[in-house]
Amino acid sequence: MALSLIYKNHNFGLLWLAQFVSFVGDGVFQIGMVWWLVNKTHSGTLLGLIMSVSFIPAVILGPFAGTLADRAPPKRLLISSDLIRAALLLLFAWISHQDKLEVWHLFVLTGLLSASGIFYSPTTLTVIPRVVTPERIDEAMALHAIIRDLSKLLGPTAGGALMIWFSVADVFMIDAFSFLFSAICILIMRIEKHSCSQTQEGIFSQLMEGFAYVRKETILFDVLIGFSLLNLFAVPILVLIPIMIADVFHRGSVELGMCEGALSLGSVLAGLGFDYFFKGVPLSRLLVRTLGFSGFLFLGFAIIPNFYVFLGGLLCLGGCFITVNVGILTLFQQVVAPEMKGRFFSLVETISSALFPITLALAGFSADKIGVAETLAICGIGTFILTFRFAKIKGLSTLDLSKTPKSGGG
Structure with a gap:
């Protein structure tokens, strides 16, 4: 069964767990941020704009993400992405704890989080063939595809419940710790070195x-x-x-x-x-x-x-x-x-x-x-x-x- 790949293949299991935890953390963060913004401003325009900001880095940097994922050491790229996002969230959690969080802070945070995470998914796709045998690639890809659907189901539900008892600063910290957990998982993985041909076409x-x-x-x-x-x-x-x-x-x-x-x-x-x-x-x-x-x-x-x-x-x-x-x-x-x-x-x-x-x-x-x-x-x-x-x-x-x-x- 495909699920056996998670607990029998140590490296793939760590990669899958890292993604799952960080994606659920993202869902918790998204609900917390949106709910704070809606209650503070009651502005659909601001909500639409802040959601737009999260996609702008994908438009600008997206075409280059795959190229960098092919060329840079994947472990370094994944851990750097996780640590940068964790640091950003901890910084803005501190700002929120000081009761100084403003709407413009969320625009900055959303844009920086999106930009620092744009290379994560394509890099993950380059790692999977290095930690899974060729005959089980299809199972690995199926499990990889399920992660986002499961996290979109669990993250927002958990985030909505957590906002009853916790502040938006606490939600930011939860997401930050999810990235730190992901970085630790990636750190203890063993990823084979891989040399790939690079196209000269622009x-x-x-x-x-x-x-x-x-x-x-x-x-x-x-x-x-x-x-x-x-x-x-x-x-x-x-x-x-x-x-x-x-x-x-x-x-x-x-x-x-x-x-x-x-x-x-x-x-x-x-x-x-x-x-x-x-x-x-x-x-x-x-x-x-x-x-x-x-x-x-x-x-x-x-x-x-x-x-x-x-x-x-x-x-x-x-x-x-x-x-x-x-x-x-x-x-x-x-x-x-x-x-x-x-x-x-x-x-x-x-x-x-x-x-x-x-x-x-x-x-x-x-x-x-x-x-x-x-x-x-x-x-x-x-x-x-x-x-x-x-x-x-x-x-x-x-x-x-x-x-x-x-x-x-x-």
């Missing part, structure tokens, strides 16, 4: 080649445009959840953690059952029905301001998100030529990263200026429009999901 030229390839493949271009636009209407829910909890339902941090956890739980359940329920389903039918249902959910949130309806709807929405994501990524795996996949997925990642901060900022601004319900309604209408767009993409109806990759969901 990152910008790779992106341009990927774009030229997409322009020639009509179905890829149409789906990529639709996939990118979908971010404009799906991502705002990340900003709107805390505002709904605080200002519409007048609930507390526990309920915020429950809602964040419900969205992640829906993703986990749909990801686990995807192959069973949707294998062989025409891709156009899957996308149209799932997107259409997502649109109804957004409109339902706008029309029925009830906490339990919202909680159940988020569970369903999380399932819709992962279903669309896996379906579209499966299409890309089937259609993109093998020699172009690196360039193509680099292009996809760059476009997605660039849209996230813009979308989050707009969502917060919209919630303040026209209202949360109205913003949710716009998300629903926009999703419906994209549903019709996907239904009209030529050639999409001829593709099915019979070749769904056995990767870890998301």
Whole structure:
């Protein structure tokens, strides 16, 4: 079984545990920070902007992260990333304990945490083949993929509960100690030295080649445009959840953690059952029905301001998100030529990263200026429009999901 890899392979088990603990700590920190900000400012604009800041380093530094991960000693890179983030969190925890924490501090902290952690994930991916035998790589990758889903489920739930008894400074310290724990795990790992060939091709030229390839493949271009636009209407829910909890339902941090956890739980359940329920389903039918249902959910949130309806709807929405994501990524795996996949997925990642901060900022601004319900309604209408767009993409109806990759969901 794949789980045996964690406790039988000492080095992989340490790597997995380091990631899991630090990701759960991140979830606790995120809830604490968001709840402090919402209660202090009641500003959707500020919430959207601070969430945007966390993605800006990914836009600027993301294309270089993989290159550095290939060239730098992985142990040094991982430990440095953990220690820098721990030091930042301890510093800002001290500031908070002095009752001097201001909103601008969170902008600085979020940006620095994101920048110092941008190289962590690609470096981890370079380490896995060095600590796992080739015949068990697929199991290792599945366990690696599960970490984020589990941490997104446990972190926010724990963070919401902790905010009842602890201050935001204590939450910062919990996340700091999670990074220190991660650094200790990495320190005692044994990682084989690895020499890899380095491409001389520039990152910008790779992106341009990927774009030229997409322009020639009509179905890829149409789906990529639709996939990118979908971010404009799906991502705002990340900003709107805390505002709904605080200002519409007048609930507390526990309920915020429950809602964040419900969205992640829906993703986990749909990801686990995807192959069973949707294998062989025409891709156009899957996308149209799932997107259409997502649109109804957004409109339902706008029309029925009830906490339990919202909680159940988020569970369903999380399932819709992962279903669309896996379906579209499966299409890309089937259609993109093998020699172009690196360039193509680099292009996809760059476009997605660039849209996230813009979308989050707009969502917060919209919630303040026209209202949360109205913003949710716009998300629903926009999703419906994209549903019709996907239904009209030529050639999409001829593709099915019979070749769904056995990767870890998301």
